[in-house]
Amino acid sequence: MTEYRIQGNTGEWEVVIGLEVHAQVTSESKLFSGSSTGFGAEPNSHVSLVDAAMPGMLPVPNRECLRQAVRTGMAINAQINRWSRFDRKNYFYADLPQGYQISQLYHPIVGEGEIEVTLNEKDPDSVVKTIGIERIHVEQDAGKLMHDQHPTMSFVDLNRSGVALMEIVSRPDMRSPQEAGAYVKKLRSILRYVGSCDGNMEQGSMRADVNVSVRKPGGDLGTRTETKNVNSIRFMMQAIEYEAQRQVDLIESGGAVVQETRLFDANKMETRSMRSKEDAHDYRYFPDPDLLPVELDDAFLEECRASLPELPDAKRARYESLGLTAYNAAVLTAEAETAFWFEDLLAEGVDAKQGSNWLMSELFGALNKLGKTLDESPVSPKQAAELLRLVADGTISGSISKQVFEIMLETGQAASAIVEEKGLKQTSDTGAIEAEIAKIMAANEDKVTEYRSGKDKLFGFFVGQTMKAMQGKANPQIINDLLKKALG
Amino acid sequence: MTDFSRLGVAAIREGVADGAFKAVEVAEALNARVSAAKALNAFIIETPEKAIEAAQAVDADRAAGKPLGKMAGVPIGMKDLFCTEGVQTTAASHILEGFVPTYESTVSANLWKAGAGMLGKLNMDQFAMGSSNETSYFGNVISPWRRNDGGNAALAPGGSSGGSSSAIAARLCPAATGTDTGGSIRQPAAFVGISGIKPTYGRCSRWGVVAFASSLDQAGPMARDVRDCAIMLEAMAGFDPKDSTSLDLPVPAWEAGLNSDLKGKRIGIPKEYRLDGIDEDISKMWDNGIAWLKDAGAEIVDISLPHTKYALPAYYIIAPAEASSNLARYDGVRFGLRDLPEGAGLQDMYAATRAAGFGEEVRRRIMIGTYVLSAGFYDAYYTQAQKVRALIARDFDNAWASCDLILAPTAPSAAFGLGEKNADPLSMYLNDVFAVPASLAGLPAMSVPGGLSKEGLPMGLQIIGKALDEQAVLNAGLAIEQRSGFTAEAGEWW
Numbered sequence: 001m002t003e004y005r006i007q008g009n010t011g012e013w014e015v016v017i018g019l020e021v022h023a024q025v026t027s028e029s030k031l032f033s034g035s036s037t038g039f040g041a042e043p044n045s046h047v048s049l050v051d052a053a054m055p056g057m058l059p060v061p062n063r064e065c066l067r068q069a070v071r072t073g074m075a076i077n078a079q080i081n082r083w084s085r086f087d088r089k090n091y092f093y094a095d096l097p098q099g100y101q102i103s104q105l106y107h108p109i110v111g112e113g114e115i116e117v118t119l120n121e122k123d124p125d126s127v128v129k130t131i132g133i134e135r136i137h138v139e140q141d142a143g144k145l146m147h148d149q150h151p152t153m154s155f156v157d158l159n160r161s162g163v164a165l166m167e168i169v170s171r172p173d174m175r176s177p178q179e180a181g182a183y184v185k186k187l188r189s190i191l192r193y194v195g196s197c198d199g200n201m202e203q204g205s206m207r208a209d210v211n212v213s214v215r216k217p218g219g220d221l222g223t224r225t226e227t228k229n230v231n232s233i234r235f236m237m238q239a240i241e242y243e244a245q246r247q248v249d250l251i252e253s254g255g256a257v258v259q260e261t262r263l264f265d266a267n268k269m270e271t272r273s274m275r276s277k278e279d280a281h282d283y284r285y286f287p288d289p290d291l292l293p294v295e296l297d298d299a300f301l302e303e304c305r306a307s308l309p310e311l312p313d314a315k316r317a318r319y320e321s322l323g324l325t326a327y328n329a330a331v332l333t334a335e336a337e338t339a340f341w342f343e344d345l346l347a348e349g350v351d352a353k354q355g356s357n358w359l360m361s362e363l364f365g366a367l368n369k370l371g372k373t374l375d376e377s378p379v380s381p382k383q384a385a386e387l388l389r390l391v392a393d394g395t396i397s398g399s400i401s402k403q404v405f406e407i408m409l410e411t412g413q414a415a416s417a418i419v420e421e422k423g424l425k426q427t428s429d430t431g432a433i434e435a436e437i438a439k440i441m442a443a444n445e446d447k448v449t450e451y452r453s454g455k456d457k458l459f460g461f462f463v464g465q466t467m468k469a470m471q472g473k474a475n476p477q478i479i480n481d482l483l484k485k486a487l488g
Numbered sequence: 489m490t491d492f493s494r495l496g497v498a499a500i501r502e503g504v505a506d507g508a509f510k511a512v513e514v515a516e517a518l519n520a521r522v523s524a525a526k527a528l529n530a531f532i533i534e535t536p537e538k539a540i541e542a543a544q545a546v547d548a549d550r551a552a553g554k555p556l557g558k559m560a561g562v563p564i565g566m567k568d569l570f571c572t573e574g575v576q577t578t579a580a581s582h583i584l585e586g587f588v589p590t591y592e593s594t595v596s597a598n599l600w601k602a603g604a605g606m607l608g609k610l611n612m613d614q615f616a617m618g619s620s621n622e623t624s625y626f627g628n629v630i631s632p633w634r635r636n637d638g639g640n641a642a643l644a645p646g647g648s649s650g651g652s653s654s655a656i657a658a659r660l661c662p663a664a665t666g667t668d669t670g671g672s673i674r675q676p677a678a679f680v681g682i683s684g685i686k687p688t689y690g691r692c693s694r695w696g697v698v699a700f701a702s703s704l705d706q707a708g709p710m711a712r713d714v715r716d717c718a719i720m721l722e723a724m725a726g727f728d729p730k731d732s733t734s735l736d737l738p739v740p741a742w743e744a745g746l747n748s749d750l751k752g753k754r755i756g757i758p759k760e761y762r763l764d765g766i767d768e769d770i771s772k773m774w775d776n777g778i779a780w781l782k783d784a785g786a787e788i789v790d791i792s793l794p795h796t797k798y799a800l801p802a803y804y805i806i807a808p809a810e811a812s813s814n815l816a817r818y819d820g821v822r823f824g825l826r827d828l829p830e831g832a833g834l835q836d837m838y839a840a841t842r843a844a845g846f847g848e849e850v851r852r853r854i855m856i857g858t859y860v861l862s863a864g865f866y867d868a869y870y871t872q873a874q875k876v877r878a879l880i881a882r883d884f885d886n887a888w889a890s891c892d893l894i895l896a897p898t899a900p901s902a903a904f905g906l907g908e909k910n911a912d913p914l915s916m917y918l919n920d921v922f923a924v925p926a927s928l929a930g931l932p933a934m935s936v937p938g939g940l941s942k943e944g945l946p947m948g949l950q951i952i953g954k955a956l957d958e959q960a961v962l963n964a965g966l967a968i969e970q971r972s973g974f975t976a977e978a979g980e981w982w
Contacts, residue, residue: 049590053817053822055571055584055587055698055817056570056571056593056695056696056697057695057696058694060732088813090812090816092816092819092838093834094819094821094834097817097821098816099815099816099817099819100816154834282863284813284858284861284866286813289702289703289733289810290694290699290732292732
């Protein structure tokens with residue numbers, strides 16, 4: 001593949017990208033309190049005394065959040081730090097009741113790891129690139145300000161305050177918007193496989209701070225800007241594209257890139273300055289004296305490791321060994337929800353090849369038409385397995401199965417019930433088929449003659465006519481055998 | 489008729505249990521004393537109904553033949569740093585004026601469960617920052633003590649638990665809670681001639697206690713004798729899953745374990761505490777203390793705590809650093825004072841609220857703490873102070889090789905007059921010079937009366953013990969108490 005380059009007046013420029021992905025940890029309760037983490041609840045209905053930072057309240061770490069971070073670290077082959085510690089990041093803002101965020105600056109729970117990213121996952125020959133992960137640390141999310149509730153006041157919703165986030169910090173290893181997009185997709189997939197984050201970017205469960213700089217290919221690193229809180233892969237790629245071009249234009253017109261925090265305006269498709277380094281907060285990080293260091297023992301680490309599922313790369317290799325094409329294996333494993341659906345299908349005893357072909361053509365096609373995701377599929381893996389078994393054991397033909405599937409989608413009925421009710425069972429009654437063959441031959445004497453004089457291709461015509469007469473329910477193999485006998 | 493003001497915790501508990509008098513009688517008598525002692529300004533608010541309510545419950549339990557708690561029928565004062573459900577909790581600050589918690593601190597809940605009742609919320613230095621009670625937004629507490637020079641200069645009751653010390657010394661209550669970050673139980677106890685113990689860090693839950701410096705704050709009892717302290721500490725202490733720094737250990741039976749026979753105990757006398765120009769009275773009292781402990785069977789050994797002189801500077805970096813962050817939550821958004829000038833934005837509201845809500849000493853410490861944590865200064869101050877803290881802890885560890893307890897003065901002088909030291913923060917901070925090392929090391933330390941100064945004012949002896957060895961500390965305190973013959977009381981001038 002050709003490398004991503006920005007063509008400037010002074011020649012080519014290379015883009016250097018590093019990402020800090022904030023992923024909301026999947027857990028029942030918050031990082032340091034027992035409040036629910038449920039999304040979409042009434043404002044301030046999931047707020048404990050701790051979340052509201054009432055006087056004298058103290059944080060108590062939620063073991064499950066730490067477990068999820070460790071499992072995520074293991075999934076990216078990262079170093080797990082048996083000793084880590086929470087620090088306070090101090091700043092004043094109305095969505096931050098404590099006046100500090102509990103985070104991990106000095107001793108994160110997860111150290112260096114890496115992720116293999118395939119630029120085009122559907123292309124088996126696509127370039128595979130390794131993106132370094134510097135660290136994963138655990139921290140509290142802030143609350144939410146609402147500026148549209150009152151003419152002069154802002155409201156604060158603390159439901160999100162104290163929810164656990166993993167901050168996954170990459171190395172500046174990406175060189176194009178596409179690579180950054182592929183990295184986030186892969187990371188999201190791993191998080192969803194592991195079950196440590198639902199990866200839902202629309203609901204804000206995953207968002208990225210994007211560090212971008214430009215340089216002459218192979219030259220020294222340029223000054224970077226950080227674009228905060230980008231909440232979709234598409235926006236992130238647009239932001240990188242815009243920001244890189246902006247930096248090139250700026251440098252080439254004699255200016256200099258300023259290290260600053262920017263935000264991405266999705267409507268205007270541009271990044272804008274939020275605050276410069278000079279106005280940057282001095283966060284006065286120091287170890288949180290309310291919390292003891294986190295020490296992980298062997299049993300805990302062992303449990304984390306044992307509870308990890310098969311991860312995308314391993315699963316893909318296994319599917320290929322089951323006889324799936326590289327393309328099918330890649331598509332089925334790219335998203336956790338697809339892989340889990342397919343696994344459920346296999347668990348019902350469906351043949352891997354039959355199942356993968358059906359899932360990728362029939363089910364995906366149908367869902368596409370319905371505008372639904374796999375999670376919203378009207379047909380469950382168990383129901384689908386029944387349909388596929390009816391085809392495999394010859395009860396219905398492949399073409400009839402499409403009809404049955406249509407009805408299943410509409411009515412939610414079981415495949416066998418539909419076949420029974422509509423009388424769609426394939427017939428192997430040779431007498432009935434022979435009777436129809438005799439009628440067809442009588443009505444088409446000319447074609448019989450032509451066939452017998454060597455026009456072999458007409459055989460298909462007789463098969464079609466017979467199947468039509470049998471209303472599609474005859475076993476195609478038996479039609480073939482009987483026709484060959486009758487036509488001689 | 490019994491003068492209930494003369495009874496301590498044990499005596500009240502026993503009298504109530506034996507049926508010599510009713511808990512309600514005690515509560516009524518002490519409610520009346522509290523209400524008549526407004527001149528001392530020891531209480532920010534009085535809660536006579538709480539004291540009566542708790543006493544009635546104890547009397548009813550006794551009548552029903554139910555078992556009674558460790559503190560059954562004992563009315564106490566509650567330092568206003570402890571959040572009390574339905575009762576205003578201010579930390580003696582303007583910023584929390586009117587704040588009524590919907591929750592009860594673990595320590596106060598433990599005390600109520602043990603049968604104690606609340607006479608009121610005690611005045612203190614604002615956010616526990618001070619050594620004289622002069623930083624309270626609600627006016628300073630006055631010590632019941634006066635110098636024997638015939639004058640009537642108002643004296644400091646010590647701080648920050650000065651409402652507690654004053655109220656106990658004035659016999660308004662037999663005991664009170666205190667908190668100690670760098671001497672806030674021990675120094676006020678010493679100034680008014682009572683006892684007080686700061687247990688090992690983690691013995692008492694910090695949940696629901698307004699935070700000053702989290703790594704140092706520790707609650708403890710203050711009372712008129714050692715046994716009462718042991719009883720009350722048993723009721724206060726215990727593991728609390730809501731405080732991550734709480735010790736998951738059973739509470740020892742300290743009261744039952746009291747024993748003033750110190751045979752086999754080695755008492756260390758740290759040479760570094762013998763400061764140049766040490767107050768003569770203090771020095772003499774210390775020598776007396778040494779003699780009493782020897783008399784109780786202990787062996788006296790000279791020890792060295794070489795990093796002592798760095799303790800106070802390290803403390804005044806670490807405590808303000810933590811405080812600057814702990815006090816960030818008082819921002820006018822969710823509770824307490826809000827100062828929102830016309831047309832003000834968020835930052836203006838923070839500035840106005842915090843400027844109006846925090847007193848001068850609190851603001852000073854927030855500034856110091858913010859400074860020592862800021863970029864470029866962090867390593868020079870905070871990191872360095874943490875290293876010093878580790879060295880101080882190591883000094884004690886080394887000392888334990890040759891001794892079991894350490895005896896030292898609690899404070900460098902007897903009580904000073906109100907207004908005498910508040911112009912110079914440093915001379916005020918020096919009051920804690922003997923108290924701070926044990927705080928930094930998280931060790932149990934107690935002050936017991938050691939005698940009177942030439943001016944007729946109480947002075948305190950401090951006993952520092954090994955981590956978790958409150959029993960040895962209490963026992964040595966008891967040995968001193970039995971030999972010091974300290975019976976002096978403040979005259980009732982108020």
